[in-house]
Amino acid sequence: MKFSYALLPDHSVEESLSTIQLADELGFHACYAVDETWHKDLWVLFAAAAGRTRTIRLGPSVSPMLLREPTHVAQALATLDELSGGRAEAVLSSGNVGLLEQYRIDPAGMRPLARTKEALHVVRTLLDEGAITFEGEFYTYDGLFTFARPVQRRLPLKLGGMRGPRIFEAAGEFADGCHHALSYTREAYGYMVEHLRAGAERAGKDVDSLDIGAWVVFATAEDSAVAREAARSMVGIYATAMSEEQLRRNGVDPAELRPVVDAVRAGDLARGIELTTPEVAERLSVSGTPEECVAKIRDEIAVTGVNHLICAVTDRTLVKAFAERDLPRVPEAREQLRLIHERIMPAFG
Template identity: 30%
Template sequence: MTVEIGLGLQSDKPAGAYARLARAAEAHGFDVLTVFGDLMYQPPIFPLLEMAQATERVRLGAACLNPYSMAPYEIAGQIAALDLASHGRAYLGLARGTWLGAVGLPQPRPLTTIEEAVQVVYRLLRGDRSGFTGRVFSLEAGTALRYDVQRPDPPLLLGAWGPQGAALAGRIADEIKVGGSANPDMVPVIRERLRAGAEKAGRDVSDVGIVLGAVTVVDTDGEAARAKARTEVAMYLAVVAELDPTVVLPDDLVKRVGELVDAGEDEAAGRLIPDDVLDRFAFSGTPEQVAVQAQALIDAGVRRVEFGTPHGLTDERGVDLLGSAVLPLLRR
């Protein structure tokens, strides 16, 4: 099995920064560049198109778009545009989305909504004019995109942790991403959750690649890197900790961390996070420490490791160290 190493970027940078980071990442030998689709950040299509023009080899995609804030025909248009700009290097990432209540968007029937969105997107990309009638989405017969597409079937990634989402990925996806995890113990859990859907669809569970990605902070000053990672993890520990059935946290840790985060004391919240908990939810430390964590995921059977924002004490320094000092340790 070929294992990919990727970078996940937050869409909070000025024009031009994405191209610089993408060129550096491709030169170092990274395989995939992902842009997060988080609420109130720049829409991922902007940085992805900029990176497509600056690169020739890496795969590109958003992880993830969601069908509550973006209609399936618009998702089809964006993935078609990225695939055209990258000459066939795009992948489509979909998930239910998070924190959409802040903009007044309810998220009913998430599994049905995602599955039907996939149906609509790929019917449009394939030029299927037969129409579609679902419980959430529909296409009238004869409805079609009015432009040519690069490929009718760019790979599909679903973002999910839970049994039902993973089973759906097992039925229909090329990859599943478990975001916010650096925990090798989650890999066999996700594989079994995939298996339920894969077997139902007559697929082999190995057909679906498992992707784990998390906050990454690497620096030659390992303690400074881990301190910054603790602060980052504190802000989402409450979300991911309850999703990981393999982790047992100290009593009241999530509550105490959450109270400090709510009070704006992120660094103090991070200092409460023990080393073993930090290593489940982030890649952090020296290049050697980060490589050990990534290798544990590879040994557990992931198809892709994704090093997420902020990468280092600065973006450029982090990407450079990941490429020059971590990648060589994973590919010897």
């Protein structure tokens, strides 16, 4: 299993760069960041990181196709690929519903899956051929070309999904894999892999050749209670993006979580955290000591065929920024990356 670091670029730029550099030195497969206005710009950050790293791959997970014009994403990816010597990749999706609401965009009327599939085709074509003539339902180009060319022969493009099943099947059929966000159980990942396989079979692909990623809220520390409290501070924020069926596949009754979601959406993060029970936080995160994290990854995630764990590391800085709580005993991201490297990654060969 590959291990990657999912960065929310809300630390100082220098701290983010030094943490990415450490992840590179420790052998993490990739560093991903969300391509959202809420955070510092990942493209600028990763351009700087490219010159300070050697092997770690870099790119968005995810880039929102309801906000980003796909040819601009292709241009940025090709440029990042040249800067990094062939280490760029991307995960595309329709976008974060909460962010889209702030742009007054209603995804329901925009056919988000169809648009994302068409955007994937546009990015793939421009990366592979350097030019595109295309008349689609959402995008139209007449001889558009670019001098931004990737180093890689085939720059990996994946789809990001949460609810399924159609996005998982589309990822299996048209993309190089899928990053499934915010799931933690055999049932949830078995569901994803089942539909990835169906899509891959339609395209004559082996599902095992795909990047099958689990994007998880993650916190680890020597003290289990400290790590779990960090995760509890963030679970409600992320849960606002989860559909009812996704919650059920993760063993959570939507009615149980509704007061948390309502509080968070109303801007009362303190109340949302107060209402998030330790039991719900444990179900909706990978958190605890390194050994406890190993057990959950092994028993609930790896067993389904997932071959890539993307750790959205929750540290003291993020908890303070998002939840306005200071938890001084929670390790910073650099320390957690070392714990993952030393005591979690070896368990998965």
